[in-house]
Amino acid sequence: MSTTTGDKASGAAPQTGxxxxxxxxxxxxxxxxxxxxIAALPLLIGAGAHLEEPFSGADAQAEETVEEIAPSxxxxxxxxxxxxxxxxESGLFALQAAVGAGIIGYTLGVLRTRRKLRSGAPAASPAxxxxxxxxxxx
Numbered sequence: 001m002s003t004t005t006g007d008k009a010s011g012a013a014p015q016t017g018x019x020x021x022x023x024x025x026x027x028x029x030x031x032x033x034x035x036x037x038i039a040a041l042p043l044l045i046g047a048g049a050h051l052e053e054p055f056s057g058a059d060a061q062a063e064e065t066v067e068e069i070a071p072s073x074x075x076x077x078x079x080x081x082x083x084x085x086x087x088x089e090s091g092l093f094a095l096q097a098a099v100g101a102g103i104i105g106y107t108l109g110v111l112r113t114r115r116k117l118r119s120g121a122p123a124a125s126p127a128x129x130x131x132x133x134x135x136x137x138x
Contacts, residue, residue, distance in 0.1 A: 083089035
């Protein structure tokens with residue numbers, strides 16, 4: 001039986017096509033090319049060429065705008081930590097993003113596993129001799 005949806009009554013897992021559900025190579029390469037084009041496009045069209053620092057962060061741009069509009073403006077508070085250089089600040093931002101992505105990925109994995117376990121998907125138990133699934137559990 002080669003269906004694309006699982007048999008809910010028997011609890012069988014959904015079956016995939018002959019390629020095992022893996023993405024096709026051309027789709028992977030097309031997505032990589034699209035990502036590269038999106039990353040390179042601002043550089044190629046000269047986005048931000050009219051600015052003093054073309055790719056500065058939003059905080060720096062907002063600070064410049066506030067200084068232009070209201071030169072006498074005083075900030076309400078100062079940062080808790082001022083990075084000694086832009087490279088360190090960028091590295092800390094990347095570290096923050098990586099830790100956040102790790103937490104989100106771990107959480108999604110835990111939630112997915114819990115959902116699978118609650119749905120009653122039978123796990124293949126090992127045979128009494130320890131080799132492969134027990135008879136009748138495949």
